[in-house]
Amino acid sequence: MDLARYILRRAILSAFVVVGVTFLVFVVAQVVPSDPAALYAGPRPTAEQIEKARVTLNLDAPMPERFVRFAVSMASGDFGVSYKSRRLISQDLGVYLPATLELAIFSTLLALLIGIPAGVAAAARRGSWTDRLGSLGSILAVAMPTFFFAMLLQMVFASWLGLLPLSGRLSREISVSDPLTFVTGFNLIDALIAGRPQVFLDALWHLILPALTLAAYPAGIAMRLTRSAMIEILSRRHITAARAMGLSERRILYGHALRNAVGPALTMIGLSFAFALTGSVLVEIIFAWPGLGRYVSESILSKDFPVIAACTLVVTVCYVLMNLVIDLTQAMVDPRVALT
Amino acid sequence: MILLEIKALSVTFPTATGAVQAVRSVDLQIEKGAIHGLIGESGCGKTMTGMALLGLLPKGAQVAAEVFRFDGMDLATQAAYLRGKRIALISQDPAAALNPVLTIGRQMDDVLRTHRTQPKAARQAVAVELLAATGLADPVELLNRYPHQLSGGMQQRVVIAQALATGADFLIADEPTTALDVTVGAQVLALLRKLVSERGLTVLMITHDMDVVAAVCDRATVLYAGLSVEEGPARAIMGRPHHPFSAALLAALPDAVPRGHKLAAIEGRIPSPTQAITGCAFAPRCPSCLPVCPDTPPPVRGNSDHRWACHLDKGAR
Numbered sequence: 001m002d003l004a005r006y007i008l009r010r011a012i013l014s015a016f017v018v019v020g021v022t023f024l025v026f027v028v029a030q031v032v033p034s035d036p037a038a039l040y041a042g043p044r045p046t047a048e049q050i051e052k053a054r055v056t057l058n059l060d061a062p063m064p065e066r067f068v069r070f071a072v073s074m075a076s077g078d079f080g081v082s083y084k085s086r087r088l089i090s091q092d093l094g095v096y097l098p099a100t101l102e103l104a105i106f107s108t109l110l111a112l113l114i115g116i117p118a119g120v121a122a123a124a125r126r127g128s129w130t131d132r133l134g135s136l137g138s139i140l141a142v143a144m145p146t147f148f149f150a151m152l153l154q155m156v157f158a159s160w161l162g163l164l165p166l167s168g169r170l171s172r173e174i175s176v177s178d179p180l181t182f183v184t185g186f187n188l189i190d191a192l193i194a195g196r197p198q199v200f201l202d203a204l205w206h207l208i209l210p211a212l213t214l215a216a217y218p219a220g221i222a223m224r225l226t227r228s229a230m231i232e233i234l235s236r237r238h239i240t241a242a243r244a245m246g247l248s249e250r251r252i253l254y255g256h257a258l259r260n261a262v263g264p265a266l267t268m269i270g271l272s273f274a275f276a277l278t279g280s281v282l283v284e285i286i287f288a289w290p291g292l293g294r295y296v297s298e299s300i301l302s303k304d305f306p307v308i309a310a311c312t313l314v315v316t317v318c319y320v321l322m323n324l325v326i327d328l329t330q331a332m333v334d335p336r337v338a339l340t
Numbered sequence: 341m342i343l344l345e346i347k348a349l350s351v352t353f354p355t356a357t358g359a360v361q362a363v364r365s366v367d368l369q370i371e372k373g374a375i376h377g378l379i380g381e382s383g384c385g386k387t388m389t390g391m392a393l394l395g396l397l398p399k400g401a402q403v404a405a406e407v408f409r410f411d412g413m414d415l416a417t418q419a420a421y422l423r424g425k426r427i428a429l430i431s432q433d434p435a436a437a438l439n440p441v442l443t444i445g446r447q448m449d450d451v452l453r454t455h456r457t458q459p460k461a462a463r464q465a466v467a468v469e470l471l472a473a474t475g476l477a478d479p480v481e482l483l484n485r486y487p488h489q490l491s492g493g494m495q496q497r498v499v500i501a502q503a504l505a506t507g508a509d510f511l512i513a514d515e516p517t518t519a520l521d522v523t524v525g526a527q528v529l530a531l532l533r534k535l536v537s538e539r540g541l542t543v544l545m546i547t548h549d550m551d552v553v554a555a556v557c558d559r560a561t562v563l564y565a566g567l568s569v570e571e572g573p574a575r576a577i578m579g580r581p582h583h584p585f586s587a588a589l590l591a592a593l594p595d596a597v598p599r600g601h602k603l604a605a606i607e608g609r610i611p612s613p614t615q616a617i618t619g620c621a622f623a624p625r626c627p628s629c630l631p632v633c634p635d636t637p638p639p640v641r642g643n644s645d646h647r648w649a650c651h652l653d654k655g656a657r
């Protein structure tokens with residue numbers, strides 16, 4: 001009961017966040033010192049062309065009306081047309097968003113699966129070589145610049161060992177000669193829907209290096225957070241009590257202590273997911289990954305405001321949803337969370 | 341039959357500034373089926389003695405003993421094996437002894453499945469039965485509750501049920517009533533007494549409270565600064581303590597002092613665990629200290645049933 005109420009409260013709060021960001025995005029569009037009509041009208045427009053564009057874009061309507069129009073069309077998934085390319089933004093997003101989400105979700109999972117067990121192992125054998133190696137690894141993972149780590153991975157796993165593909169989302173043989181039917185835009189899922197396991201594996205191999213690159217930073221921090229929280233929890237009396245009752249060390253670590261200790265790491269990884277949605281431009285460029293980050297940064301350079309607005313909102317929604325998932329997970333892991 | 345026999349148990353922590361002697365020399369002999377009190381002030385090594393029995397001392401602890409036997413097995417090597425199988429702990433402060441993020445049912449089941457190979461449904465039936473045996477009403481509903489939803493008394497009953505769930509026949513109860521209200525504490529003690537006689541358990545009752553000893557213990561050992569100073573039937577120690585420290589502990593009970601009189605605190609402080617002790621450890625605080633006391637170790641007096649270590653030939657008083 002507590003849990004349901006807690007989630008409802010969080011969901012309502014999230015809705016406010018989305019509405020608030022929509023408003024902000026709209027306001028920013030009003031104050032930015034560039035004229036959207038002039039941009040829309042193309043290069044070196046005449047005054048007449050600009051005026052025409054102003055009417056087409058509904059820029060002459062009063063501001064409240066424009067905000068409502070803006071919010072309604074955003075909510076219905078109609079993000080308008082890019083000033084630059086004149087393409088439908090929703091169409092572009094349909095391609096870039098799944099690619100980015102696939103990468104972000106996969107790297108978040110990697111960060112969870114690497115960072116948290118590493119933190120547990122380091123805390124369980126505090127001061128040992130495992131602990132020291134883990135700490136060194138986490139510092140490296142956090143401190144190394146993304147582009148450098150990406151190139152390092154490419155050099156070792158793609159060039160030297162030839163184990164994993166260098167870049168792209170699919171091998172050329174597949175993407176050019178026998179492409180996947182577009183259903184969700186998530187290659188892994190589309191391959192499964194099409195019933196093509198070798199394509200699924202191909203997509204998976206392509207995901208590993210960019211995902212590892214993105215996962216390094218959150219995994220390193222999650223490891224540190226988990227380690228210190230675990231060390232604190234392992235000194236608690238209920239852990240001694242569990243040991244006194246003969247429970248296995250494994251069950252004590254993962255069944256009893258980790259549940260108490262995993263909160264900060266979960267929060268941190270949730271935040272890093274949001275960052276991965278648009279902050280992964282470098283990774284997308286290095287690995288030739290057709291994602292949202294590149295799309296947004298190009299639109300910023302060309303002041304393509306509708307694209308920026310659409311991406312901002314989409315990322316906000318993804319972020320809010322991810323936070324809901326994290327909140328729900330935390331409440332399930334620690335029932336006291338739902339009480340606060 | 342003697343279940344637990346310890347002679348000259350010591351627990352030492354080597355540190356850069358010298359050895360810390362948490363336990364200097366403790367003797368214990370516990371009959372099967374008895375509730376044996378281990379009494380002393382805080383810092384006298386009571387809990388460390390209990391942890392040594394469980395093999396759960398902090399890292400770096402050095403344990404030594406002339407005799408360290410449980411039911412014919414050497415505790416020095418078998419403690420980890422016996423822990424949870426034959427020896428279980430009822431921890432002080434039940435709120436801290438239960439994991440806050442796991443349901444009671446899950447915590448009971450974790451213990452049960454560690455020690456039994458039964459299907460889940462059967463284990464749940466056992467859990468319900470054990471919770472009921474500790475006097476908890478509505479145990480089935482309790483399985484889905486979290487510790488913070490329970491009162492202190494209920495939590496302590498859950499902790500006792502967990503100790504029973506291990507199947508151990510020797511329980512170390514570390515200050516089981518200290519964190520509870522007096523009335524609830526009395527109920528918990530009565531429950532322990534009942535479980536001991538019904539299930540043939542043996543209990544080492546670690547406490548600083550003479551009232552607890554009077555209420556439930558058959559025999560008791562008085563510890564001072566990591567040393568056993570008196571051991572005997574609880575009734576005899578409560579009725580006529582022979583060691584001056586036992587007498588002082590008894591006199592410090594508030595009801596031992598007539599109304600309007602000053603409460604009888606024991607003057608001075610327990611010697612630091614880093615300090616070497618040459619004579620009687622209690623000498624600096626002893627009201628009947630003799631010239632010989634500070635420098636010569638006291639002789640053991642009395643008989644095998646009741647003995648104490650003191651220079652006074654007639655005992656305290």
